[in-house]
Amino acid sequence: MTKRKAPDIVVGRLPLYLRMLNQLIEEDRSTTNSQELGDRLGISAAQIRKDLSYFGGFGKYGAGYDVIYLRDQLRRILHLEKIWRVVLVGAGDLGHALANYHGFSKNGFEIVAVFDSDEQKVGTMVGGLLVQDVSRLEEVISENHVKIAIIAVPVSAAQAVADRLAAAGVSGILNYAPITLKVPPGVKVQYIDPVARLQHMAFYVGGELNKSSDPGE
Amino acid sequence: MTKRKAPDIVVGRLPLYLRMLNQLIEEDRSTTNSQELGDRLGISAAQIRKDLSYFGGFGKYGAGYDVIYLRDQLRRILHLEKIWRVVLVGAGDLGHALANYHGFSKNGFEIVAVFDSDEQKVGTMVGGLLVQDVSRLEEVISENHVKIAIIAVPVSAAQAVADRLAAAGVSGILNYAPITLKVPPGVKVQYIDPVARLQHMAFYVGGELNKSSDPGE
Known part of the structure; x- marks a missing residue:
């Protein structure tokens, strides 16, 4: 069947x-x-x-x-019987929180490298990993056969990072930058956008507030 | 019509x-x-x-x-013509990143208070706000007419926080703890769970890998 x-x-x-x-x-x-x-x-x-x-x-x-x-x-x-090696691009506040989050490794995903373009950040430690210069992105992806990446960079840099990830062989991107990415066919993108989620909720919460303040109700 | x-x-x-x-x-x-x-x-x-x-x-x-x-x-x-006042519960790594994220205030949501139960964190500054003891949660929600809250606490504490938020009059919760919350009717919850998003992607990425390594293809 x-x-x-x-x-x-x-x-x-x-x-x-x-x-x-x-x-x-x-x-x-x-x-x-x-x-x-x-x-x-x-x-x-x-x-x-x-x-x-x-x-x-x-x-x-x-x-x-x-x-x-x-x-x-x-x-x-879900193909979670092996551990997926993941790279994280962006070592700002969000990147720090992600690198320190134990939920990834407990549930099938190990962050193996963290990248940033800011030379103040490169060489510092984040979540037990050395922040590497983003120029090494393709090399590290290739060496580690990485297929999944997390983007935690500002909007202005996100598309260029996505282009490089896709060209380097990554086929799954978890994107935290609030922008719709253009990727080649075969590359999957999932978005995390708390603002969109809050706005989604505001539709209902605001509707309830308006209703309850309506004297006709 | x-x-x-x-x-x-x-x-x-x-x-x-x-x-x-x-x-x-x-x-x-x-x-x-x-x-x-x-x-x-x-x-x-x-x-x-x-x-x-x-x-x-x-x-x-x-x-x-x-x-x-x-x-x-x-x-x-979407009821975004006014600014929504939001409280953030949890001042760990994630809470820090959220409190420092400018995307909220630019898009209709202002974090007006940050809470934690850890006395090491209470009294410190996060994103320009003083971290308050979570015992003050209900008082601050009431004073500021807060209807929307963000939960960024560990799984073990999330349901109890949600219960208190709902009882205090919050009707929209953005929940970062990887747990399905039970809330009263009329309270909306939106979830942010990067692990679930990665697992969702792994379904496709793993499927492609298996296909391309299948000698029959």
Whole structure:
């Protein structure tokens, strides 16, 4: 049986399921079900069953899921069985926070090098790594077979960094600069933009405020 | 005519359109159209027209959009015409980076207070603000009529902070802790989880690697 191709929005939910399974494992739980996962994630049980069905059958009807088995399967599906080596470009405040964040290495991603173009920063230590001059970017990517990079540079520098990363063979970019990057086909970009998230929330929060101050309500 | 209610995914794209319009304004452009916006954002022109149609008619067929007019309309729709006062809970590495990030105040959000529970951090300056003891959280939220908060504390503390924020009247939370928060109805949460984004990318990047190393391809 040929599996249907999972839509991107479904793929994007798998890390949430994986995170919840890891949490259940920490709670010493051995089984769960779509109802519980759904309740804890704020997603419908039907949605979770449908999402997982793109990748195979992971539970018996009525018996639920084996937590460790499902966790391992999700790790396999997401290609997290090996550790991904990641380079970080930008050693400013954000770069510091990212380099010091233990969540990456605990969840399949090791930052192996940090770069900056500022000679004041080059040679300093960040998160246990020496900040290297960005001129060495291509060399380090090639030597370490790096496929994933994080951009934490100002907007004005982000596209040029993305161009260099793509040309050097990187095929996944996590971009913190608030700009839509142009990349060649085959290069995936994910964006982290807290301002966009706050603005998204303001739509609802502002709507509620206006409603509650409306004397007609 | 009653407007149709925009799906959440459409609301989530409005900040991207707003960001692109601001970029066009910096480039001294006065008009644009859905084709150009789509090309620059990697979204189809039809999608952009459909998204905007939920909120009214912003352009003439053939004439495109007036950049400043559309920017102002999006700001109105997203409730960004006033500055939102925001509190930040957590003054660790991430809290530092957030407090120092100028993108918030430039785009409608002013961090008015920073809190931490660590007495080593309380009383220090972060991003021009004095770090306050988290015991003062409710008082400061009430005094400043704060409706939006950012959580940048460890996972173990995040739910308790969210509970206190919701009880104090906050109705929008931007959560950096990698945990799904339980909040009362009416409180919106947006999540920032770089690990989930990297894992999402690994699905594709790993798939490509496996394909290219498959001798059958």
